[in-house]
Amino acid sequence: MYSEKVMDHFTNPRNVGEIENASGVGTVGNAKCGDIMRIYLDINKDGIIQDVKFKTFGCGAAVATSSMATELVKGKNVQEALQITNKAVMDALDGLPAVKVHCSLLAEEAIHAALWDYATKN
Amino acid sequence: MYSEKVMDHFTNPRNVGEIENASGVGTVGNAKCGDIMRIYLDINKDGIIQDVKFKTFGCGAAVATSSMATELVKGKNVQEALQITNKAVMDALDGLPAVKVHCSLLAEEAIHAALWDYATKN
Ligand code: FES
Numbered sequence: 001m002y003s004e005k006v007m008d009h010f011t012n013p014r015n016v017g018e019i020e021n022a023s024g025v026g027t028v029g030n031a032k033c034g035d036i037m038r039i040y041l042d043i044n045k046d047g048i049i050q051d052v053k054f055k056t057f058g059c060g061a062a063v064a065t066s067s068m069a070t071e072l073v074k075g076k077n078v079q080e081a082l083q084i085t086n087k088a089v090m091d092a093l094d095g096l097p098a099v100k101v102h103c104s105l106l107a108e109e110a111i112h113a114a115l116w117d118y119a120t121k122n
Numbered sequence: 123m124y125s126e127k128v129m130d131h132f133t134n135p136r137n138v139g140e141i142e143n144a145s146g147v148g149t150v151g152n153a154k155c156g157d158i159m160r161i162y163l164d165i166n167k168d169g170i171i172q173d174v175k176f177k178t179f180g181c182g183a184a185v186a187t188s189s190m191a192t193e194l195v196k197g198k199n200v201q202e203a204l205q206i207t208n209k210a211v212m213d214a215l216d217g218l219p220a221v222k223v224h225c226s227l228l229a230e231e232a233i234h235a236a237l238w239d240y241a242t243k244n
Contacts, residue, residue: 057124059181
């Protein structure tokens with residue numbers, strides 16, 4: 001049912017945690033299942049995302065996509081990070097069952113919310 | 123949104139894992155969200171549940187209810203374990219938001235499936 005990469009990022013998620021005094025924080029909720037996700041970005045003066053952490057109450061698919069998404073945005077600049085789609089994250093995980101696609105949207109939405117938070121502060 | 127007990131059992135879940143050569147194993151899926159749960163029971167010759175472990179791909183509410191449910195069934199006999207309802211587990215957790223009640227059903231269903239598996243083998 002789940003790819004090896006999904007199971008790897010689910011059982012050993014990367015970048016779980018919080019960042020104090022983050023440059024941007026994005027919190028989103030999933031109306032379909034009631035889950036929540038928060039992403040913290042640490043962006044340097046050149047606009048590079050040097051660190052990123054996430055927390056979620058979501059399921060394994062939400063954990064795996066957030067873990068992969070944080071890996072993909074790390075080291076990118078703000079413009080590049082905005083272009084990372086949910087589809088790119090799912091492709092990097094070798095796909096997700098159709099019923100779990102809505103869970104994966106949490107990561108994209110939380111990153112966009114955190115980038116928006118950063119933009120409005122700068 | 124979530125009680126302290128829910129957050130405690132979510133962030134520090136009890137009895138996560140597998141039991142080799144378990145007396146009963148129950149695997150159930152949640153049609154509403156596509157998540158899965160498996161519970162392993164180790165039942166001794168007197169019919170007492172001496173050990174119990176679970177694994178889930180489900181969300182934080184599924185993790186917290188399973189963790190609490192495994193604590194409640196441990197040390198009980200099969201008849202007592204069958205009487206532990208989803209409501210009793212949620213009460214022990216000081217409640218869950220309405221949108222997450224479907225997640226909590228996974229634990230009850232998986233325990234019943236594991237007890238059924240044990241019964242058919244004995
Ligand atoms: S949303 Fe699937 S178990 Fe909670």
